[in-house]
Amino acid sequence: MKKMGVDNILFLMLMAIVPTVLVIVISFIFLLLPGAKNEIVQSLLVLPLSFILIPGIILSRQGKVHLEELGIKKFSKKDSVICTICCLVLYIYLLLNYEMRAIVLLSVQTLIVAISEEFWARGVLFYVLRKIFSNWLAVVLISSVIFVFVTHMNRDIIENLLYRMPGALIMGLIYQKTEKLQYSILFHYIYNILGSL
Numbered sequence: 001m002k003k004m005g006v007d008n009i010l011f012l013m014l015m016a017i018v019p020t021v022l023v024i025v026i027s028f029i030f031l032l033l034p035g036a037k038n039e040i041v042q043s044l045l046v047l048p049l050s051f052i053l054i055p056g057i058i059l060s061r062q063g064k065v066h067l068e069e070l071g072i073k074k075f076s077k078k079d080s081v082i083c084t085i086c087c088l089v090l091y092i093y094l095l096l097n098y099e100m101r102a103i104v105l106l107s108v109q110t111l112i113v114a115i116s117e118e119f120w121a122r123g124v125l126f127y128v129l130r131k132i133f134s135n136w137l138a139v140v141l142i143s144s145v146i147f148v149f150v151t152h153m154n155r156d157i158i159e160n161l162l163y164r165m166p167g168a169l170i171m172g173l174i175y176q177k178t179e180k181l182q183y184s185i186l187f188h189y190i191y192n193i194l195g196s197l
Contacts, residue, residue: 008128008131008132009132011062011128012125012128012129012132014058015055015058015059015124015125015128016125016146016150017150018054018055018058019050019051019054019055019120019151020050020150020151020153022049022050022054023046023047023050023051026045026046026049026050027042027046030042030045030046043109043112043113044112047112047113047116047117048112048115048116050116051116051117051119051120052115052116052119052120055119055120055124056119056124059124059127065127069127070119070123070124070127070181071122071123071126071175071179071180071181071184072119072123072181073179073180073181073182075182079180079182079183082183082186083182083186086186086190087186090190090193090194091103094193097197098197106193106196107193110189110192110193110196111189113188113192114185114186114188114189114192115185117147117151117188118171118175118181118184118185118188119181121143121146121147121151121168121171122143122171122172122175122181122184123181125142125143125146125147126139126143126172126175126176129142129143136176139172139176140169140172140173140176141169141172143168143172144165144168144169144171144172147164147168148160148161148164148165148168152164163195167187167188167191167195170187170191171184171187171188171191172184174187
């Protein structure tokens, strides 16, 4: 354990709760606007604002945080090959089994969700938790619990335990091993698409 100070715990609570509350508040405001019922447009605005922009601003006000510290790193040739092969396999399967319109809509919305949630859950939360815990397993477990039970608190507990928790743990382990958000985003994207079918 590093520094389990009150400031660190309060900051962790802020970073764990504020983005989820923002999703609820901004979604509610968005629903009040005339003609604002499109889920993709709503996701395109609400999730990046709540899970990327606001946490990024809060972190930058705390001190200098480099994007690399949040897992945003250059793609290597190996990264490009792995992501391309995974997406090719996924889309061959989808194209053989589903209509193009459904694939496009699901892909766009799922990509927004995966990027936004991974930036927050693996990038931001890992960054904050690593300031408190030196044990990587504690970081993976705590970030996964926050992701599953705070972000998805409106879902059934059993569904969260059986469906979301295994995925969150795998995403945490992937990020811990690679230190690159693109791999946890890729897994999240594929996991959500296959889980939506």
